[in-house]
Amino acid sequence: MKIRERLSGNEAAATAMRQINPDVVAAFPITPSTEIPQYFSSFVSNGKVDTEFVAVESEHSAMSACIGAEAAGARAMTATSANGMSLMWEMLYIASSLRLPIVMSLVNRAVSGPLNIHNDHSDAMGARDSGWIQLFSETNQEAYDNLLMAHRIAEHKDVLLPVMVCQDGFITSHAIENIELEDDESVKKFVGEYHPEHYLLNDKEPIAIGPLDLQAYLFEHKRQQAKAMENAKKVILDVAKDFEKLTGRKYGFIEEYRMEDAEIAVVCMNSTAGTAKYTADKLREKGVKAGVIKVRVFRPFPAETIAEALKNLKAVAILDKADGLNAVGGPLFTDVTSGMLINNIHVPAIGYVYGIGGRDTTEEDILEAYTDLQEIVKTGKVERPYRYLGVRGEK
Numbered sequence: 023m024k025i026r027e028r029l030s031g032n033e034a035a036a037t038a039m040r041q042i043n044p045d046v047v048a049a050f051p052i053t054p055s056t057e058i059p060q061y062f063s064s065f066v067s068n069g070k071v072d073t074e075f076v077a078v079e080s081e082h083s084a085m086s087a088c089i090g091a092e093a094a095g096a097r098a099m100t101a102t103s104a105n106g107m108s109l110m111w112e113m114l115y116i117a118s119s120l121r122l123p124i125v126m127s128l129v130n131r132a133v134s135g136p137l138n139i140h141n142d143h144s145d146a147m148g149a150r151d152s153g154w155i156q157l158f159s160e161t162n163q164e165a166y167d168n169l170l171m172a173h174r175i176a177e178h179k180d181v182l183l184p185v186m187v188c189q190d191g192f193i194t195s196h197a198i199e200n201i202e203l204e205d206d207e208s209v210k211k212f213v214g215e216y217h218p219e220h221y222l223l224n225d226k227e228p229i230a231i232g233p234l235d236l237q238a239y240l241f242e243h244k245r246q247q248a249k250a251m252e253n254a255k256k257v258i259l260d261v262a263k264d265f266e267k268l269t270g271r272k273y274g275f276i277e278e279y280r281m282e283d284a285e286i287a288v289v290c291m292n293s294t295a296g297t298a299k300y301t302a303d304k305l306r307e308k309g310v311k312a313g314v315i316k317v318r319v320f321r322p323f324p325a326e327t328i329a330e331a332l333k334n335l336k337a338v339a340i341l342d343k344a345d346g347l348n349a350v351g352g353p354l355f356t357d358v359t360s361g362m363l364i365n366n367i368h369v370p371a372i373g374y375v376y377g378i379g380g381r382d383t384t385e386e387d388i389l390e391a392y393t394d395l396q397e398i399v400k401t402g403k404v405e406r407p408y409r410y411l412g413v414r415g416e417k
Contacts (some may be wrong), residue, residue: 036061045096048087052106055129085113095221104131118153123176140380275324283311325361
């Protein structure tokens, strides 16, 4: 039975966690993700879940507790943002290298310094190569849906990698939207029970966790992690098909919007996709063949899928809500252009860094990107591939 509700993104995430009913949740509060464990703790106190809720002294401890719980054979979840994830940095790599399918709700926020509590993607982008699967969410609905799919992906025997489900701090985390929830029993059946093959509390198979791993083995173990990330591509799509059967909502690696005959397009992630779609609609009314590609799965990176979606364009703009600080564009830009090159797709491309520290991203900003693309199509030249949107002192 479908349940119509009005929830913020944080409430939606906490509701998904309640329906999943994990064995352990360990968390420490940090804006703008604080409400997720706050809401969830009320479910614990009200007896709506039988989860062991661990209120720890720091985010490093939160991830450490999740690692311990998952290694023992429990299903574990947490939530954090920005500097909180920075504090658990060491443990992110340990969680993925130990092949522990922890699920974390990451409410994206600028990483200090200077101190800023508002949205950009610097936290997720900083962790993009830590071995975690990364799912991005345009809306509250998508944040809820991604969390329901996350355990199925993470716990698959061919994957066994942790998953972070990202949504934009304040923009979706605190904004109330209409949302369609699944009933508790349907979610329970869809997610299933967690039965790990190897775990510390199995007295029939004594094992060690986190041993010293020197020259003779570490390389092979890292290759196994990389293979698991490759395997995750098929699993993500398989889980999405099952989810569509349950809900009617369809997900892939990317979402293509008005791309059937598009000549120019914007590539972006999370809530910006809504503004980009609106702007593309306005341009379509004027006869401009504009499209949008929303990247939903950033790790594993769907290079072939994106390259295929871009191949018929005359120019593309790739929007990064994090600056790579590398003099060659943001993380999404470098990944998309690399993917095009490897797949022999040659479309003129420009990268924009935008929205840093929660700077508003308006229709006018997105329109500027489309206007630049029209000029590239007209002249055939890309004079400045690395650009900025909405920053003072920059044309």
